[in-house]
Amino acid sequence: MRRPQIGIPLTLDDRGRWRTGRHYHYIDRRYADAIDGAGGLALQLPIQSDPEALVQSIDGLLIPGGDDFPADEALPDDVELDLVAREQLAFDEILYDAARRRGLPILGICYGMQLMARRRGGALHADLATQRPGSDDHALPEDARHPITLDRTSILFHLFGSGAATVNSQHHQAVARVGPDHRAVAHAPDGVIEAIEARNDGTGAWELGVQWHPEKMREATSERLFRGFIEACRRPEHAA
Numbered sequence: 635m636r637r638p639q640i641g642i643p644l645t646l647d648d649r650g651r652w653r654t655g656r657h658y659h660y661i662d663r664r665y666a667d668a669i670d671g672a673g674g675l676a677l678q679l680p681i682q683s684d685p686e687a688l689v690q691s692i693d694g695l696l697i698p699g700g701d702d703f704p705a706d707e708a709l710p711d712d713v714e715l716d717l718v719a720r721e722q723l724a725f726d727e728i729l730y731d732a733a734r735r736r737g738l739p740i741l742g743i744c745y746g747m748q749l750m751a752r753r754r755g756g757a758l759h760a761d762l763a764t765q766r767p768g769s770d771d772h773a774l775p776e777d778a779r780h781p782i783t784l785d786r787t788s789i790l791f792h793l794f795g796s797g798a799a800t801v802n803s804q805h806h807q808a809v810a811r812v813g814p815d816h817r818a819v820a821h822a823p824d825g826v827i828e829a830i831e832a833r834n835d836g837t838g839a840w841e842l843g844v845q846w847h848p849e850k851m852r853e854a855t856s857e858r859l860f861r862g863f864i865e866a867c868r869r870p871e872h873a874a
Contacts, residue, residue: 638867641692646722664849672860689732694867697746705760739840739866747843755813788819801846840866
């Protein structure tokens with residue numbers, strides 16, 4: 635059986651974090667491992683001149699975690715944002731728009747979910763502690779978990795088989811509200827949005843964003859999530 639080809643954009647280091655004076659593409663290998671383990675073929679996508687052409691050669695798009703989005707309002711001086719490179723953001727947005735036009739399955743993780751929401755008319759909290767006082771700490775150690783509650787009509791509920799799950803949490807930005815094309819389908823105990831998906835417009839589009847990092851979790855729910863994504867990419871209408 636042919637393995638669905640999943641495009642994963644790389645992250646651009648344009649500030650010499652890896653080596654002074656050089657620009658590097660990089661990514662956590664666990665994204666590719668998760669796709670491989672679920673039956674897909676991971677294709678890593680470096681920034682280049684024609685991202686729309688790249689989308690013609692893949693069966694699905696995974697937008698991984700990344701750096702911070704700029705704030706829409708002034709933040710306290712002690713809040714530091716590690717901003718995504720403008721070139722990276724523009725590349726990712728074009729990939730997302732092109733994949734959406736093709737009707738490809740799309741999975742957004744952390745930064746990826748935030749990009750999806752932002753691109754479709756939603757808004758972000760640039761810093762939870764500042765803009766959502768009273769929210770829990772969501773920048774937890776990698777092995778820590780917190781519960782989420784799922785919408786029973788969501789893709790996630792169908793995949794997980796339950797209305798509750800536990801997830802990791804390594805973010806300080808979050809989706810504040812979704813636009814008209816998305817709906818929030820999972821929440822943390824403090825009300826922070828933990829997952830979004832495309833509204834059912836009759837096209838059958840498979841589009842899901844999660845705020846946590848399933849590629850870093852060994853729980854069965856993560857395996858089900860990636861397998862569900864790959865199965866959606868196997869549909870004949872999504873073949874490259």
